[in-house]
Amino acid sequence: SSMFVTMLVLTNMVGTKLFILFPHYEPLSVVLTSGIVTYPFTFWLTDIVSETFGKRKADLMVVYGFVASMLMLLILQIVQALPPAEIWRIPAEYAGSFANELQxxxxxxxxxxASSTAAQTAFTFTFxxxxxxxxxxxxxxLAAQLTDNFMFxxxxxxxxxxxxxxxxxxxxxVSQxxxxxIVNSIFLTFYWKMPYFAPTEDQPVTVVQVIFTTYLVKLALALLDTPLIYAGIGFIKKAFGLSPTYQS
Incomplete structure (x- = not known):
């Protein structure tokens, strides 16, 4: 559960960043959300728990993750609202990226x-x-994790x-x-104002493109983690004294 919650919390922290995969090779250059680095691990963990401890324990772990995520987001909102101290500043090596009046x-x-105002701006933008x-x-x-447990x-x-x-x-x-x-349709369409199907001059990348490429990468990672599923289940069963064999 601790690994699951850690990966989920990290996903919520880094997921707002968009990055380019293979930026120097245009035929394979695609835009992805950074959450893809951590979020697939949560499905790997729920499948291990489902196989070894059952659906009820896996569903309970999903609830733990939801509560932890909400608590993290609440704490971040409180911390952002705290007034910054004057001595809290941006180091010189990063200050050049800020406006002259903040340097x-x-x-x-x-x-x-750069001033504490710049530090507060950077902190707010990040978190x-x-x-x-x-x-x-x-x-x-909630939809994906509970579906994953059900489908498993x-x-x-x-x-x-x-x-x-x-x-x-x-x-x-199915769950990925x-x-x-869900997440890309809502966030990219309504927050980033990204076109859903047809690219524009201002937005050459569409929501459908991000969904398609992100899903393909997630699917590839799911296929690659199959040996890890066997290894993880074998380790858990041995560590907890459960049945050491399963049918493949």
Whole structure:
């Protein structure tokens, strides 16, 4: 549960950044959300818990993650509201990125740093969670994680406990698609004002493109983590003295 909550909290902290995968090779250059670095691990962990401890424990872990995320976001909002101390400043090596009126300049003309106002602005930009993002991420999180647990046990019943690789990838494929569509459709469309289907001069990237590329990467990661699922389940069963064998 601690690993799951850690990965989920990190996802909420880094997820607002968009980055370019393969920026120097245009045919494969795609825009992705940074949450893809951490969020796929949560599905890996829920599948391990589902297989070893059952759906009820996995669903409970999802609830723990939701509570932890809400607590983190509440604390961040409180901290952002605190008035910054005058001595809290941006270091000189980063101060050049701020407007002249926010820079602290020495008598010799060297930039010594940037003011506490600049530090507060940078902090807010980094950790501010818009209400829309919070709504989108939490809605997608609950829908996807609970769907993942449901689909995992659906495939398990269907295959009579066999083919772990099938229920792992089958459940993740459905839940990750649901998550990717929900969070990107809401956040990119209404917050970043990104066009959904047709690119424009100001916005050459569309929501559908981000959804498609993000989902493909998530799907590839899900396929690659299959050996880790077997290893993780084997480790947990051995560590907790559970049945050491399962059918693949």
């Amino acid at each position: 602290i300049v020495g008598k010799d003309g060297r930039i010594l740093g 501010d969670a818009p209400g829309l993002l919070l709504f989108a991420s939490m809605l997608a999180y 046990h659906f495939w398990r019943r269907l295959t009579r406990g066999k083919h772990l690789w099938l229920r792992n990838n089958g459940s993740t494929a 698609l649901l998550d990717t569509i």
